[in-house]
Amino acid sequence: MSIEVKNISKSYGTQKALDNVSFSVKKGEIVGFLGPNGAGKSTLMKILTTYINADEGTASVNGNDVIENQKAVQLSVGYLAEHNPLYLDLYVREYLAFNADVYKVAKSRIEEVIQLTGLTSESHKKIGELSKGYRQRVGLATALLHNPDVLILDEPTTGLDPNQLVEIRNVIKNVGKNKTVFLSTHIMQEVEAICDRVIIINNNGKIVTDKKLDKLVSEVKEQVIEVEFDKVVDETLFSKLLELKSYKNTHDKVWELTFETENDCRSSVFDFAQENGLKTLQLNLKSKNLEDIFREKTSKKG
Numbered sequence: 001m002s003i004e005v006k007n008i009s010k011s012y013g014t015q016k017a018l019d020n021v022s023f024s025v026k027k028g029e030i031v032g033f034l035g036p037n038g039a040g041k042s043t044l045m046k047i048l049t050t051y052i053n054a055d056e057g058t059a060s061v062n063g064n065d066v067i068e069n070q071k072a073v074q075l076s077v078g079y080l081a082e083h084n085p086l087y088l089d090l091y092v093r094e095y096l097a098f099n100a101d102v103y104k105v106a107k108s109r110i111e112e113v114i115q116l117t118g119l120t121s122e123s124h125k126k127i128g129e130l131s132k133g134y135r136q137r138v139g140l141a142t143a144l145l146h147n148p149d150v151l152i153l154d155e156p157t158t159g160l161d162p163n164q165l166v167e168i169r170n171v172i173k174n175v176g177k178n179k180t181v182f183l184s185t186h187i188m189q190e191v192e193a194i195c196d197r198v199i200i201i202n203n204n205g206k207i208v209t210d211k212k213l214d215k216l217v218s219e220v221k222e223q224v225i226e227v228e229f230d231k232v233v234d235e236t237l238f239s240k241l242l243e244l245k246s247y248k249n250t251h252d253k254v255w256e257l258t259f260e261t262e263n264d265c266r267s268s269v270f271d272f273a274q275e276n277g278l279k280t281l282q283l284n285l286k287s288k289n290l291e292d293i294f295r296e297k298t299s300k301k302g
Contacts, residue, residue: 001060002027002150002180003048008057009205010043017043018054019205025197027149030176032191032213033184035201036298041184042082044201045154048182049079062149075103078143082154082184084136088128092119092138095127096145103146113141116175118167132159140168144175151175153183157190169193188291198290200297208297216293223261224286227269228254230279237276241268256286 003025010018017040025031035041046052047059050070058065064072087095096110114123117137122130127138136159143151156172157165172181172194185191191198191213198216200209209216222245231253238247241257243265248256259265266283273280 001025002029002062003182004058004060005044005048006058008044008047008054008059010040010047010052010054016205018047018201020057021201021205021207022057023199023207023210025180025182027180028176028178029197030173030181030195031183031197031199032195033182033199033201034186034188034191034294035184036203039201039203039298040205041201042154045079045081045152045182045184048073049077049152050074075146076149078146078148078151080136080139080143080151080153080156082158084139086127086135086138089126091126092123092130095138096141099142099145105146109145109147113144116144117141117171118164133161133164136160137164137168140171148179150180150182153181155185156183157185157187165190188289188294192290200294202298209293213290217290220293223259223263223265224292225257225259225265225269226250226254226282226284226286227257227273228252228281228283229273230281233276233278237272240275241265241272253281 001024005024006022008018008021009016021044033041047054048061048066050066050073053067060066061073062076064076066073090098093110096113097107100107100110114120117140119134119137119141122134127135130138136156140156157168160168169190175181195213197212198209199207202208233255238244243259243261244257245260246258250256257269264285266285269283270280
């Protein structure tokens with residue numbers, strides 16, 4: 001296993017950030033690590049990169065224990081922290097050259113990571129002159145510099161515009177073909193575009209979901225229908241709809257109806273409208289996405 005986490009717990013005073021967390025990640029997997037703010041995502045990443053120690057449990061990266069073999073872990077991991085630490089007075093190439101010396105890698109590698117992360121046009125500038133998005137690219141280039149087996153990325157696309165997002169996603173997907181990538185993000189579309197597996201941790205520090213992304217989405221046993229009627233609806237009428245779990249008036253005469261079934265309920269909604277003297281101006285079946293699943297999983301306690 002590239003990453004092995006067993007019964008990890010970590011507290012800050014009386015606040016438990018991680019509570020008996022266990023999982024493993026195989027080589028070549030791109031895993032999205034999701035959770036609400038304060039759920040312990042960054043804490044776990046700091047444990048895996050040897051920045052802090054857990055209170056209980058064990059963790060290893062590439063077979064190296066994060067406490068007993070810290071140097072080996074650091075050499076095998078490329079880490080982009082949530083708050084990307086950079087020397088703003090250094091030029092991009094100067095900063096990468098400094099890190100190349102630290103890792104004892106060939107200077108030719110600098111040009112490779114500059115091209116890989118799309119930094120060529122900005123590489124002659126001081127880091128302090130760069131936009132937030134390009135500073136993030138410098139951090140990613142630094143994480144890739146020593147060609148690590150494992151990439152641990154904490155909010156890797158913070159500050160990127162939509163075009164840059166696509167470019168960096170492609171970089172992460174490409175390097176993920178022969179590396180293990182473990183990334184944290186709040187952007188669900190990013191996970192859907194990059195990851196093949198999702199681990200969700202709740203704000204009590206416990207893992208509530210660990211599944212392949214396609215399986216997680218396919219297991220949804222609910223269906224959401226968006227319908228617009230031609231006039232105001234008496235909400236009590238919705239009790240006539242079988243298997244209706246909930247309903248919400250999103251705006252004007254548009255309603256979002258959630259059914260506890262995998263079957264297509266649009267015909268039932270159309271019949272409901274006819275029977276109650278209503279016309280359907282639009283009737284759409286909405287797929288439940290990762291954002292819906294995330295909200296559902298992290299709203300549950302325990």
